[in-house]
Amino acid sequence: MAYKSLLTVACSTEGVPSTVTAAAQIAQAMDAHLDALALGVDRTQVGYSYVGSGAVVIAAAMDRAEVEAREAEAALNAGLNAQAPSLRFSVESVVTQLGALTDVVAARARYSDLVILPLPYGKGRGVEDEAITEAALFEGMSPVLVVPPAGMKSAEPKxxxxxxxxxxxxxxxxxxxxxxxxxxxxxxxxxxxxxxxxxxxxxxxxxxxxxxxxxxxxxxxxxxxxxxxxxxxxxxxxxxxxxxxxxxxxxxxxxxxxxxxxxxxxxxxxxxxxxxxxxxx
Structure with a gap:
Protein backbone atom coordinates (compact mmCIF):
# COMPACT_ATOMS: atom_id res chain seq x y z
CA MET A 1 0.00 0.00 0.00
CA ALA A 2 1.55 3.29 -1.13
CA TYR A 3 0.81 6.68 -2.65
CA LYS A 4 1.62 6.66 -6.37
CA SER A 5 0.53 10.11 -7.53
CA LEU A 6 1.63 13.13 -5.50
CA LEU A 7 0.91 16.84 -5.98
CA THR A 8 2.46 19.96 -4.53
CA VAL A 9 1.28 23.53 -5.19
CA ALA A 10 3.19 26.82 -4.80
CA CYS A 11 1.80 30.32 -5.24
CA SER A 12 5.00 31.98 -3.95
CA THR A 13 8.56 31.03 -3.11
CA GLU A 14 7.73 30.92 0.61
CA GLY A 15 8.05 27.41 2.04
CA VAL A 16 8.94 25.81 -1.30
CA PRO A 17 12.30 24.23 -0.33
CA SER A 18 11.03 22.30 2.70
CA THR A 19 7.79 21.28 0.98
CA VAL A 20 9.47 20.13 -2.23
CA THR A 21 12.07 18.17 -0.29
CA ALA A 22 9.38 16.40 1.74
CA ALA A 23 7.32 15.64 -1.36
CA ALA A 24 10.38 14.31 -3.20
CA GLN A 25 11.37 12.09 -0.27
CA ILE A 26 7.87 10.56 -0.15
CA ALA A 27 7.88 10.07 -3.93
CA GLN A 28 11.23 8.28 -3.76
CA ALA A 29 10.23 6.12 -0.79
CA MET A 30 6.95 5.05 -2.40
CA ASP A 31 8.05 4.96 -6.04
CA ALA A 32 5.55 7.69 -6.90
CA HIS A 33 5.32 10.45 -9.52
CA LEU A 34 5.36 14.03 -8.23
CA ASP A 35 3.39 16.74 -10.03
CA ALA A 36 4.19 20.36 -9.13
CA LEU A 37 1.85 23.26 -9.85
CA ALA A 38 3.07 26.88 -9.85
CA LEU A 39 0.23 29.36 -9.40
CA GLY A 40 0.11 33.04 -10.17
CA VAL A 41 -2.94 34.52 -8.46
CA ASP A 42 -4.76 37.66 -9.56
CA ARG A 43 -6.13 38.93 -6.23
CA THR A 44 -8.03 41.94 -7.60
CA GLN A 45 -11.79 41.84 -7.16
CA VAL A 46 -12.98 44.69 -9.34
CA GLY A 47 -16.47 45.69 -8.22
CA TYR A 48 -16.75 48.65 -10.59
CA SER A 49 -14.48 50.94 -12.59
CA TYR A 50 -14.64 54.09 -14.65
CA VAL A 51 -14.91 53.67 -18.39
CA GLY A 52 -11.53 52.75 -19.81
CA SER A 53 -9.79 52.15 -16.49
CA GLY A 54 -10.96 48.59 -15.75
CA ALA A 55 -8.98 46.98 -18.54
CA VAL A 56 -5.79 48.69 -17.34
CA VAL A 57 -6.25 47.45 -13.77
CA ILE A 58 -7.00 43.90 -14.88
CA ALA A 59 -4.04 43.81 -17.27
CA ALA A 60 -1.65 45.06 -14.57
CA ALA A 61 -2.97 42.48 -12.10
CA MET A 62 -2.56 39.63 -14.58
CA ASP A 63 0.98 40.77 -15.42
CA ARG A 64 1.84 40.69 -11.73
CA ALA A 65 0.27 37.24 -11.40
CA GLU A 66 2.35 35.96 -14.33
CA VAL A 67 5.53 37.22 -12.66
CA GLU A 68 4.58 35.40 -9.43
CA ALA A 69 3.84 32.22 -11.38
CA ARG A 70 7.26 32.35 -13.05
CA GLU A 71 8.95 32.92 -9.69
CA ALA A 72 7.10 30.00 -8.09
CA GLU A 73 7.89 27.80 -11.11
CA ALA A 74 11.59 28.68 -10.86
CA ALA A 75 11.60 27.85 -7.14
CA LEU A 76 9.89 24.52 -7.78
CA ASN A 77 12.30 23.59 -10.57
CA ALA A 78 15.30 24.54 -8.45
CA GLY A 79 14.06 22.42 -5.55
CA LEU A 80 13.15 19.44 -7.72
CA ASN A 81 16.35 19.47 -9.75
CA ALA A 82 18.30 19.35 -6.50
CA GLN A 83 16.73 15.99 -5.63
CA ALA A 84 17.91 12.52 -6.65
CA PRO A 85 18.10 12.03 -10.45
CA SER A 86 15.71 9.08 -10.22
CA LEU A 87 12.83 11.33 -9.06
CA ARG A 88 9.97 11.37 -11.57
CA PHE A 89 8.30 14.79 -11.65
CA SER A 90 6.59 17.37 -13.82
CA VAL A 91 6.05 21.11 -13.36
CA GLU A 92 3.12 23.14 -14.67
CA SER A 93 2.50 26.88 -14.39
CA VAL A 94 -0.98 28.45 -14.30
CA VAL A 95 -2.33 31.97 -13.81
CA THR A 96 -5.76 32.25 -12.19
CA GLN A 97 -8.02 34.75 -10.51
CA LEU A 98 -8.61 34.23 -6.79
CA GLY A 99 -12.23 33.29 -7.42
CA ALA A 100 -11.25 30.47 -9.78
CA LEU A 101 -8.35 29.16 -7.69
CA THR A 102 -10.46 26.46 -6.04
CA ASP A 103 -11.42 24.91 -9.39
CA VAL A 104 -7.82 24.95 -10.65
CA VAL A 105 -6.42 23.21 -7.57
CA ALA A 106 -9.33 20.80 -7.14
CA ALA A 107 -9.11 19.63 -10.76
CA ARG A 108 -5.58 18.36 -10.08
CA ALA A 109 -6.02 17.23 -6.48
CA ARG A 110 -8.84 14.86 -7.44
CA TYR A 111 -6.39 12.70 -9.36
CA SER A 112 -3.68 12.69 -6.70
CA ASP A 113 -3.27 10.22 -3.86
CA LEU A 114 -1.73 12.87 -1.61
CA VAL A 115 -1.23 16.65 -1.78
CA ILE A 116 1.83 18.07 0.01
CA LEU A 117 1.59 21.76 0.95
CA PRO A 118 3.34 24.31 3.19
CA LEU A 119 1.63 25.78 6.25
CA PRO A 120 -1.31 27.96 5.11
CA TYR A 121 -0.96 30.31 8.09
CA GLY A 122 1.90 32.39 9.45
CA LYS A 123 4.44 34.90 8.21
CA GLY A 124 4.44 35.35 4.46
CA ARG A 125 1.20 33.43 3.95
CA GLY A 126 -1.91 34.88 2.35
CA VAL A 127 -5.57 34.11 1.76
CA GLU A 128 -4.63 32.11 -1.34
CA ASP A 129 -2.61 29.63 0.76
CA GLU A 130 -5.64 28.82 2.90
CA ALA A 131 -7.77 28.58 -0.26
CA ILE A 132 -5.35 26.07 -1.82
CA THR A 133 -5.42 23.84 1.28
CA GLU A 134 -9.21 23.89 1.50
CA ALA A 135 -9.60 23.33 -2.25
CA ALA A 136 -7.48 20.17 -2.08
CA LEU A 137 -9.30 18.87 1.01
CA PHE A 138 -12.91 19.65 0.13
CA GLU A 139 -13.41 20.03 -3.61
CA GLY A 140 -10.35 17.94 -4.47
CA MET A 141 -11.32 15.20 -2.01
CA SER A 142 -7.65 14.46 -1.41
CA PRO A 143 -5.73 14.03 1.83
CA VAL A 144 -3.27 16.84 2.50
CA LEU A 145 0.10 16.65 4.22
CA VAL A 146 1.01 20.08 5.61
CA VAL A 147 4.76 20.52 6.04
CA PRO A 148 6.11 23.05 8.59
CA PRO A 149 9.13 25.28 7.82
CA ALA A 150 11.41 22.80 9.60
CA GLY A 151 10.50 20.20 6.98
CA MET A 152 9.88 16.49 7.33
CA LYS A 153 12.34 14.39 9.32
CA SER A 154 11.66 11.21 7.35
CA ALA A 155 9.51 10.13 4.41
CA GLU A 156 8.49 7.17 6.58
CA PRO A 157 7.79 8.59 10.07
CA LYS A 158 8.47 6.06 12.81
Missing part, protein backbone atom coordinates in the same frame (compact mmCIF):
# COMPACT_ATOMS: atom_id res chain seq x y z
CA UNK A 159 6.32 7.64 15.55
CA UNK A 160 2.87 8.91 14.60
CA UNK A 161 0.12 10.42 16.74
CA UNK A 162 -3.42 9.87 15.42
CA UNK A 163 -6.06 12.17 16.90
CA UNK A 164 -9.34 10.29 17.46
CA UNK A 165 -12.74 11.72 18.40
CA UNK A 166 -15.07 9.13 16.79
CA UNK A 167 -15.89 11.54 13.95
CA UNK A 168 -16.28 10.74 10.28
CA UNK A 169 -13.38 13.07 9.47
CA UNK A 170 -11.03 11.32 11.91
CA UNK A 171 -11.90 7.90 10.46
CA UNK A 172 -11.34 9.12 6.90
CA UNK A 173 -7.96 10.52 7.94
CA UNK A 174 -6.96 7.21 9.54
CA UNK A 175 -7.87 5.26 6.41
CA UNK A 176 -6.18 7.71 4.02
CA UNK A 177 -3.01 7.75 6.14
CA UNK A 178 -2.66 3.94 6.03
CA UNK A 179 0.52 3.94 3.87
CA UNK A 180 2.25 6.03 6.54
CA UNK A 181 0.69 4.15 9.47
CA UNK A 182 1.79 0.72 8.19
CA UNK A 183 5.39 1.90 7.88
CA UNK A 184 5.56 3.40 11.39
CA UNK A 185 7.12 1.71 14.40
CA UNK A 186 4.46 3.13 16.71
CA UNK A 187 1.05 4.71 16.08
CA UNK A 188 -0.47 6.26 19.17
CA UNK A 189 -4.23 6.77 18.94
CA UNK A 190 -4.89 9.77 21.19
CA UNK A 191 -8.37 10.31 22.60
CA UNK A 192 -8.80 13.59 24.51
CA UNK A 193 -11.53 13.79 27.14
CA UNK A 194 -13.84 11.13 25.59
CA UNK A 195 -17.60 11.46 26.21
CA UNK A 196 -19.05 9.46 29.08
CA UNK A 197 -21.99 8.45 26.90
CA UNK A 198 -21.64 6.94 23.45
CA UNK A 199 -20.72 3.85 21.49
CA UNK A 200 -17.10 3.88 22.69
CA UNK A 201 -17.63 4.93 26.30
CA UNK A 202 -16.21 1.66 27.69
CA UNK A 203 -13.26 1.41 25.28
CA UNK A 204 -12.38 4.74 23.63
CA UNK A 205 -10.43 4.17 20.43
CA UNK A 206 -10.59 0.40 20.82
CA UNK A 207 -12.39 -0.39 17.57
CA UNK A 208 -10.09 1.87 15.55
CA UNK A 209 -7.07 0.24 17.15
CA UNK A 210 -8.45 -3.18 16.24
CA UNK A 211 -8.97 -2.09 12.62
CA UNK A 212 -5.43 -0.76 12.33
CA UNK A 213 -3.81 -3.75 14.01
CA UNK A 214 -5.56 -6.08 11.55
CA UNK A 215 -3.83 -4.11 8.80
CA UNK A 216 -0.46 -4.69 10.42
CA UNK A 217 -0.21 -1.29 12.11
CA UNK A 218 1.56 -1.25 15.49
CA UNK A 219 -1.11 0.81 17.23
CA UNK A 220 -1.93 1.62 20.84
CA UNK A 221 -4.48 3.88 22.54
CA UNK A 222 -3.81 6.75 24.94
CA UNK A 223 -6.76 8.43 26.67
CA UNK A 224 -5.88 11.92 27.90
CA UNK A 225 -7.71 14.40 30.08
CA UNK A 226 -8.31 17.88 28.73
CA UNK A 227 -5.94 19.63 31.13
CA UNK A 228 -5.31 22.58 28.80
CA UNK A 229 -7.79 25.14 27.43
CA UNK A 230 -7.93 23.66 23.92
CA UNK A 231 -7.88 20.12 22.55
CA UNK A 232 -5.23 21.28 20.10
CA UNK A 233 -2.99 22.25 23.03
CA UNK A 234 -3.27 18.74 24.47
CA UNK A 235 -2.49 17.20 21.08
CA UNK A 236 0.51 19.47 20.54
CA UNK A 237 1.89 18.60 23.99
CA UNK A 238 1.44 14.88 23.33
CA UNK A 239 3.24 15.16 20.00
CA UNK A 240 6.18 16.74 21.80
CA UNK A 241 6.10 14.30 24.73
CA UNK A 242 6.35 11.20 22.52
CA UNK A 243 8.65 12.90 19.99
CA UNK A 244 6.20 12.12 17.19
CA UNK A 245 7.23 12.76 13.60
CA UNK A 246 3.70 13.19 12.23
CA UNK A 247 0.20 14.04 13.42
CA UNK A 248 -2.83 12.52 11.66
CA UNK A 249 -6.19 14.19 12.22
CA UNK A 250 -9.55 14.83 10.62
CA UNK A 251 -9.97 18.31 9.15
CA UNK A 252 -12.71 20.71 10.14
CA UNK A 253 -15.05 18.77 12.38
CA UNK A 254 -17.40 21.77 12.65
CA UNK A 255 -18.87 23.76 9.79
CA UNK A 256 -16.20 25.59 7.83
CA UNK A 257 -17.88 28.92 8.62
CA UNK A 258 -17.68 28.26 12.35
CA UNK A 259 -14.06 27.13 12.03
CA UNK A 260 -13.17 30.31 10.14
CA UNK A 261 -14.76 32.57 12.76
CA UNK A 262 -13.91 30.75 16.00
CA UNK A 263 -10.88 28.72 15.03
CA UNK A 264 -11.01 25.08 16.03
CA UNK A 265 -8.51 22.27 16.49
CA UNK A 266 -7.62 22.15 12.79
CA UNK A 267 -6.79 25.84 12.52
CA UNK A 268 -4.93 25.99 15.83
CA UNK A 269 -2.78 23.00 14.89
CA UNK A 270 -1.94 24.48 11.49
CA UNK A 271 -1.02 27.84 13.00
CA UNK A 272 1.58 26.32 15.32
CA UNK A 273 2.57 23.03 13.66
CA UNK A 274 5.99 21.69 14.63
CA UNK A 275 5.70 18.39 12.73
CA UNK A 276 3.97 17.46 9.44
CA UNK A 277 0.19 17.22 9.81
CA UNK A 278 -1.79 14.75 7.73
CA UNK A 279 -5.34 16.00 7.12
CA UNK A 280 -8.39 14.47 5.49
CA UNK A 281 -12.08 15.35 5.45
Missing amino acids: RIVLAWNQSREALVAARRAMPFLKRADTVQIVVVDPPTHGAERSDPGGLLCQLLVRHGVRAEVSVLARTLPRVSDVLARQVRDVDAEMLVMGAYGHSRFREAILGGATRYMLESAEVPIFLAH
